[in-house]
Amino acid sequence: MSTTKKRSECPISSSLDIWGDKWSLLIVRDLMFSKQCTYGDFLKSEEKIATNILASRLQMLEDNGVITKQEHPESKAKVLYKLTQKGIDLLPMMIEINLWADKYFTLPPDRKEMLNELRKDKEGFIKQKREELAASIS
């Protein structure tokens, strides 16, 4: 499962080898918006990922250094998932996806507003968000 065989040396291809499916980037999205999530939190997302698919994607992302598991401060039964630096570095890409989607889809008002905010100072927005996320890496 963790054997990631690259199809080529192309950066796009290598990237898709890791997160090129319908679910992985939704996990990354949840972590970028919420900073940290439990297994149950991911299951609650509106796209309704199947629990076995979630487990396999979390494993894949962890194997590839995009996310990490940490123990929950309040409970041993819970597991906290967080973005690594490698995961945080997906932020600019995630933002460009948002901007593209904003041009061609109808987005929820709150998302649209956030993107308008972003457009005023993209670099500043990214820097701040990056710091926020990095702060939660222990």
Added chain:
Amino acid sequence: MSTTKKRSECPISSSLDIWGDKWSLLIVRDLMFSKQCTYGDFLKSEEKIATNILASRLQMLEDNGVITKQEHPESKAKVLYKLTQKGIDLLPMMIEINLWADKYFTLPPDRKEMLNELRKDKEGFIKQKREELAASIS
């Protein structure tokens, strides 16, 4: 086949509904580098996409307005595929994928050099490339 059912209103999710797989963005990549490709050109790419998968992805991307078919100027037997404006607008995202991959993978020297060039003036690079691609939309 062309029934694109959105899983949610989330921009990331909606985007993944279209090109969230291991192959679609490789097709977009080929078109961004080469401006236009025939069916056979895509098959020649080093990732070796299967011919039936290629056909289904081209259909999907066309249905969703990311690429268009055009007749080849030299031959009726050939078909030219090109990016639409919607496809060209994926450029910033594709560049961010490249930059991310450059940080975490070993890229071929020519790609690495292109990215160093890009980093000197990202906006300028994007603008120029955008114009190049737009020029080939008839």
Added chain:
DNA sequence: TAATTTTGCTTGCGTTTTGCAAGTGCAAAT
């Protein structure tokens, strides 16, 4: 202390998608 619920998964199994090979139809070249 015992029973119940929560949490993070795993397992089974039918359906869908993938990947490989071979085949088809039309256009162009020989």
Added chain:
DNA sequence: ATTTGCACTTGCAAAACGCAAGCAAAATTA
């Protein structure tokens, strides 16, 4: 007239997906 090139389509086995149920450990409740 026949062969070759090009853009697909078809068949089929293997893998991945998606849904439901199950499970062990931890936490909560009785």
